[in-house]
Every structure is written in C-alpha cells, then in structure tokens.
Amino acid sequence: MPQSSPTDRHDKSLSILEAATSVFLTHGFSAATTDMIQRESGVSKATLYSLFPGKEAMFTAVIERQCARMASTIQAIRTAPGDIARTLTDIATAYLDIVLSDSGLALFRVVVAESPRFPTAGRCFYLAGPRTVTSMVAEHLSEAAQAREIDIHPLGVEAAASLFISLVRAEGQLECLMHPSARPSAEQMERWVRQAVDVFLGRFGAHTTNA
Structure with missing residues (x-):
C-alpha cells in the first residue's frame, strides 16, 4: 500500500x-x-x-491550534511609539474580540469544565493562551517603560501585563459566560476597553506619582 x-x-x-x-x-x-x-x-x-x-491528543491539538490563532492576533499588533494609550487600546480591543467571540467563549467553557478530569488540557490552555498573551503584552509594556511612558517598577513587567489583561477581560468575559445569549454592543466593548486602559494608566502612567 x-x-x-x-x-x-x-x-x-x-x-x-x-x-x-x-x-x-x-x-x-x-x-x-x-x-x-x-x-x-x-x-x-x-x-x-x-x-x-486518541481523543485526548485531538483535544490538546485543538486547544493549541485555537490558542495559536488567538495569540497571532495579539502578536500582529505593533507598538505605537510615544502613544502607550493607543497601543493598550489596540491590544485590549483585539483581546476582547477574541475572548468574547463564540469560539473563544466555547473553548474557555469546555476547558474549564474538563480541567478537573483532564488537568493536562487546562495547563495546555493556560500556557498556549493566557500565558502567551501576557508575555506579548509584557513586551509592549517593557518598551513603554524604557521610553518612560509608564512606571511599572514597583510591580514588575510580567505582573503589570497580567494585571492589564485581567482588567480587560474581567466584566465582559464573566457577563458573556454567565449569560450565553448576551451579546455586548460595540459601544459596550469600547467602554470596557476604555475603562481598562484608563485605570491602568491612571496608576502606572508616567504622569502619575507612584507611592
């Protein structure tokens, strides 16, 4: 044959x-x-x-492939020199579009539901998805810190990136997960993005004085 x-x-x-x-x-x-x-x-x-x-291998491959697609969207974003607010807005908008998409929400639900029985899947999702995206955001924040646009020294770049991503997804992801029929409007998405960026820069922007 x-x-x-x-x-x-x-x-x-x-x-x-x-x-x-x-x-x-x-x-x-x-x-x-x-x-x-x-x-x-x-x-x-x-x-x-x-x-x-087997089924487990296919599920792991699906997670890696879906996360890679999502991460590539964030990776394609370029830093706007001298305009960290613009960069963070672009990142937050792209990230919300991903996590609140039908496929993004469905993947999250499935992985969370199966993680207690299939912890390898949960770990795979975390490393290929949230952890990878956080590292990408950290690169942008590091550039902004070197340019003195932000001061994240008290927190550290990785922790600052994780905090920003948490601010972006917090309310929107929870609302959509708990109310599957809910579809946030473009105005609501923009509001969530603006709030996350404003809160983050309100604390770490170069114009602020960190205690």
Missing part, C-alpha cells in the same frame, strides 16, 4: 482538527466521541488514529 505524502497527511490532519474543533466546542470533551469526529472529518478511522492516538 503506497504511503501518504506529507502534504496529504497535513491536509487530513487539518480536516480532522477542523472537525474536532466543531465537535468539542459544540458537545464538550466528555460527550464528544472519535466516531463523531471521524464522520465529520470524512477520513477513515485508520487515518484518524494514525495521526492522533
């Missing part, structure tokens, strides 16, 4: 991951089955198991 080419295997792997993403985010990890994923992907069971040894 001729072996599949690397391109063919890559294409089939993507088909499986697309199907797995749909199944996991719709039904959750526990209710999802490899048969459901196999049927939706259109590949044979032999092909599926040759690429992914």
Whole structure:
C-alpha cells in the first residue's frame, strides 16, 4: 500500500482538527466521541488514529491550534511609539474580540469544565493562551517603560501585563459566560476597553506619582 505524502497527511490532519474543533466546542470533551469526529472529518478511522492516538491528543491539538490563532492576533499588533494609550487600546480591543467571540467563549467553557478530569488540557490552555498573551503584552509594556511612558517598577513587567489583561477581560468575559445569549454592543466593548486602559494608566502612567 503506497504511503501518504506529507502534504496529504497535513491536509487530513487539518480536516480532522477542523472537525474536532466543531465537535468539542459544540458537545464538550466528555460527550464528544472519535466516531463523531471521524464522520465529520470524512477520513477513515485508520487515518484518524494514525495521526492522533486518541481523543485526548485531538483535544490538546485543538486547544493549541485555537490558542495559536488567538495569540497571532495579539502578536500582529505593533507598538505605537510615544502613544502607550493607543497601543493598550489596540491590544485590549483585539483581546476582547477574541475572548468574547463564540469560539473563544466555547473553548474557555469546555476547558474549564474538563480541567478537573483532564488537568493536562487546562495547563495546555493556560500556557498556549493566557500565558502567551501576557508575555506579548509584557513586551509592549517593557518598551513603554524604557521610553518612560509608564512606571511599572514597583510591580514588575510580567505582573503589570497580567494585571492589564485581567482588567480587560474581567466584566465582559464573566457577563458573556454567565449569560450565553448576551451579546455586548460595540459601544459596550469600547467602554470596557476604555475603562481598562484608563485605570491602568491612571496608576502606572508616567504622569502619575507612584507611592
């Protein structure tokens, strides 16, 4: 039997991951089955198991892929020299768009629900998602601190980045998670972003005097 080419295997792997993403985010990890994923992907069971040894491996791959897509949006943001407020606004807007999207909320719900039984999935999500984004934000804050636009010395750059991300997602993510039918308006999203940026710069902006 001729072996599949690397391109063919890559294409089939993507088909499986697309199907797995749909199944996991719709039904959750526990209710999802490899048969459901196999049927939706259109590949044979032999092909599926040759690429992914089981449901856990597919779930981890889905988490990594979804988080990489989300992180790439933040990574694409460039620092606005001399305008940290603009940079933080761009980051906050992009981040809220991600975490409050249907797929972002669905992934968060599934991972949180399964983490007690599948802690590896929770750790994978944290490292590939929130931890990676926080590190990206920290790079922007470090540049701003070196340019004396902000003073985060008392807190440290990583802690400051984590604090900013927490300010951005706090109310909006909780509201959307608790009220699945709720869809914040563009005006509400802008308000959450503005509040997060204003509070952060109100404490760490170069114009303030830190106690």
